[in-house]
Amino acid sequence: MCGYNHQMDSSLTPFFRPLGVVVIGASSSPEKLGYGVARNLIASGYRGAIHFVSQKSGELFERPLYTTLSDVPDPVDLAILIVPPNATPSAIEACGLCGIRAATIVTGGFREVGAEGVALEQRCIEAARKYGIRLLGPNCIGTLDTHLPLDTTFLQPPMPAQGGISFISHSGAFAAAIIDWAREQGFGFSQIVSLGNQADVNETDVLPEVAKDEHTRVIVLYLESVSNGKKFVQAASEVTKHKPVIALKVGRFESGQKAAASHTGALAGSEAAFDAAFSKAGVLRADTAEQLFDWARALEDCPLPRGRGIAILTNAGGPGVIAADSLEMNGLFLSQLTESTLRELTTYLPSSASVHNPVDMLASASPEAYATCLKFLLQDEHVNGVLVILPPPPMFKTEDVAEKIIEVSSNSDKPVVIALMGSTLVEEARKTFQRSQIPTYPFPERAASALGALAKRAEFLATEARSTGELKNPSHGNSAVDLLPEELVATYGIQTTSIKLTRNENEAVAIAIELGFPVVMKIASPDIFHKSDIGGVLLNIKTEEEVQNGYALLMERANKSMPNAKIEGVHVQCQIPEGQEVIIGAVRDPSFGPLIMFGSGGIEVEGLKDVAFALAPLNQAEAQEMIRKTWAGRKLKGFRSINPVDEEAVIDALIKLSFLAYEHPEVAEIEINPLRVLQKGAVAVDVRMKIIGE
């Protein structure tokens, strides 16, 4: 087989829709992975050509075992490699010579085992580059598509059930365990991709390809990192416009201490960057593996709610209260039912039932009662979705209730999720719901969490629709290296105080007179970041004499606290009116680019941790969200004796700072602390900056 070629959508197409597959390293020994891959490929029902290459000739599953790749007849555009690590580079070469441009390397023993493996993996990459071959793996369990169908894994059969969830995983073991677990949970998959060491193909490459699949309704990611933050955000942002993406990102606690020149730098970390990146890209972030798939099942099967008000329908008080708690914990609330719904429920239900949300029909509730009340609730304009609680009813079969619920919920454009409590007594009902694609959960807490994910998805799509094309800000060409921090932020239209460097007492007095009293004096030193920590800031200086004394005092303090710091003199600036003080800052994440911070400033910022992060550049909605998330932001509107100040000016400054950071890759960190927010406007009182490499 040589020289076969065909039109393809992208270089990754053969991994997903191959015309023919060859297993290199197929084996007749059932305990070998090369046997498992061959077995699954055939058992999957894959309709393209299937060929096996092995060291020994013979037959396997009634097909010939070829001893050389070149003997394999066309068409083949995907090779699955299960040869020993040191034989892999030459196997890739052989693929190249035969015109195969896609290879999945199942074998482990590369980068993950140390220096020797790293070298071997590099040789694979080089061999692949030479021929323009795309590599999946090494050290992965391959790919799987239940609809095509195609199974290039060695996992124990049967293949997962068909479904609308596609799963992209950095961990093969995790994917394998999930596949087994999903069987018992009763949900299926569309595509599964195990990425392994990502010598070539990574999560960002695969995501848009999987999103193209017509059977994929939800994409689930298990991530240990991302290869390139900016590209990931770009790719994911495109995908989430059309299909929901949920991620479990692990390694939250791996990053240790780091040196930082600013509060923003100290508080920002790779986790804050991931949160900000997922938020920007519209990726829902799950906290646990269970949540990942609880959410995926709801997003696969349910219409999206139009708001956060939810109704609870139950036949028992206790679980109803659990559900009500859980709605609140997931940012949802109990809908206030309309008068007309309350009338309908009151007429229909026995007088001892509770018609107010949560609607408790009592233990005697029949299948018909469930259906009728569910219909009333779904028709209520205040109800955006219903959480139905169904423990085994004492007088009826649970599956009969299920049938009746399905009749109603299938005809609704509002989500209905079921807390199906129990096990053996509800098993039949679980299958009944499954067949009708209504998600069930063993406890109300998990059902409420799934509804929360639906609401988040709906809100993301609504915001996304509104915010398109909002990013516009003039670019500023000056390099930050040539400017003082204050000058740089001023070029972006952020208001600063008049600030002048003075080198002696007399100069300070002259400047103070020029600016007008009262003034503020600050020690000027590139080495002293936290000036107030050493008493390096004097406020409310009202007279010439105070300026003179202040100059001497600042010098004395600086020399005493930091004798080795380079002291340039004293900055003198106008004292600005009282207002609220906040911190805004930017720090460059190595992968995602500038991360913007907003929150409570001052010297306690690192202790209070009342801060929010988002990725630059910010749009209006993102800046507003940062304000909403923090106490510093919420109190801009005023609180008790604290007067309201100009919230719009903060939003404006945040957006401007985000563009500054976005357009100046040479700025490692920049921070305005405080930004004093006045009744009208906001002024950068102190600006610090760190240039990359400085």
Next chain:
Amino acid sequence: MCGYNHQMDSSLTPFFRPLGVVVIGASSSPEKLGYGVARNLIASGYRGAIHFVSQKSGELFERPLYTTLSDVPDPVDLAILIVPPNATPSAIEACGLCGIRAATIVTGGFREVGAEGVALEQRCIEAARKYGIRLLGPNCIGTLDTHLPLDTTFLQPPMPAQGGISFISHSGAFAAAIIDWAREQGFGFSQIVSLGNQADVNETDVLPEVAKDEHTRVIVLYLESVSNGKKFVQAASEVTKHKPVIALKVGRFESGQKAAASHTGALAGSEAAFDAAFSKAGVLRADTAEQLFDWARALEDCPLPRGRGIAILTNAGGPGVIAADSLEMNGLFLSQLTESTLRELTTYLPSSASVHNPVDMLASASPEAYATCLKFLLQDEHVNGVLVILPPPPMFKTEDVAEKIIEVSSNSDKPVVIALMGSTLVEEARKTFQRSQIPTYPFPERAASALGALAKRAEFLATEARSTGELKNPSHGNSAVDLLPEELVATYGIQTTSIKLTRNENEAVAIAIELGFPVVMKIASPDIFHKSDIGGVLLNIKTEEEVQNGYALLMERANKSMPNAKIEGVHVQCQIPEGQEVIIGAVRDPSFGPLIMFGSGGIEVEGLKDVAFALAPLNQAEAQEMIRKTWAGRKLKGFRSINPVDEEAVIDALIKLSFLAYEHPEVAEIEINPLRVLQKGAVAVDVRMKIIGE
């Protein structure tokens, strides 16, 4: 049957260890509850006398159906009532006449259905009181003991498996669903008590009785409220000394807005009180139903860890990272393995394995490898417990790994929990672990959460042992009603500023001179709680003239802002040195008594919510814990340019305020805001108090 009597441990004993049981309302119709109860009682294998009373005579399960209770032969000391609601009071009378002193009312249709039901329930209570009968229910599913054995419920057989978990539930439906669910999860129970409407017997009555049961190793509570907060804390505190108690308290979000005279009152709520009560009583509070039993299974089976450092043993990187994240989220950390352990692991494992915690043996790990490495880890003095991750190993049977793990872990006094990932491929292993009482969880997150619960339990026992008998504080007899707030706190030894009420400018000047400048002036009015909100506080008043002007200014502001407020004059007090300012306060919870608050004070306290709560009276450890939990507390030790202050003085003031509140039931709310904490000592700058009924 009449007049039978016997010695009993308590009036509740017949519910738990009856000598004979009569079912009143037994039925031959299989769809009736009265049939289910009779069936279960016999099927349970209960060894005491079993009798049935029914409207129609005849036979049921080869026993006679008596038509009157008095025909039932002795001995019977427990009646299960399943007669219609309106027949229940007379059935209780009949029990009384026959000397039965304990009755479980299964029937519903009482308090839970409205006014008529309330009246009927009251008649039951009166009938019971007349004869000294204890009532369980109505509207409950009864009790169950797998060891005795005894089953008075009507639930579908079989009875749950035997186990060491006892479950006390306010919701019968929830208990029924849990019993069914537990079957699939593979864990058993010792006793189950469903409380229903609690006309008589409540959770606090039952808790010590269940704790007496020798087969009960863990007690799980599902609570919708508690009948009497103080009694509950007292009873639970006794139980938790010997056996762990875990609670799921629902209705978190039920309490709405409330009027409060202080920040403490506004921030405290019934949830803060429950948290504080559980903490004081050593009850572990679970967030979800799944967590409740995840924790219970670990507490049932595992020894307690001696510290928070845990080792992870895995055959796959991904789940290892998930586990590491989850340990941190549960307040645990990865143990730093000793040199000797690292050497052993390095020698034993292939070079490509990772010997640092998490220990990753790679996918090829054999049953022996699991056992050997587990042994190394359990021997490490830095390791207090091990989380073993076991997805289906590609080359071995999972159950073979299980066998090997059990050999090692059974001989250890450190906890070992298993994240057994998958379903069909790990089913045999799950049963194997179950038989050896090693708890398994489907995901690392849940296993880590269980280890967290073990650590919390261990720490509670350690603290409990240390803090016994620490509560001693002189009681002060004065009624708070007769004292100014400042005077009251002063009698408890909390330092206050000299504060004097002045009624005109001249008096203010005279007092200021007497106290010495600078002084602070504050508007004096019982109607103005948040004085600084209306500009009612003037600081740093240095001259006689400033005092005069200040008096007029305060009057003007008060009249303008609150024209209807009663103004008594102006308080003048010494201005005290700079320091850190915190809030300490107490508010009386209607059920649990005084709830103490500590945190960041000032006017932003309600926005920042940097506060912690605990129940009065506080001991040293509890006061320290409140300080540890808040930023206001952590920074007492100093932070950046903020100087350290006298933390001990805050602890002292907290304990004193807690005794003040504890010993003065007439105080509804009392709050010191700010308490200014100095280098040495702490001064109550402003004290507010609300007397009950005022």
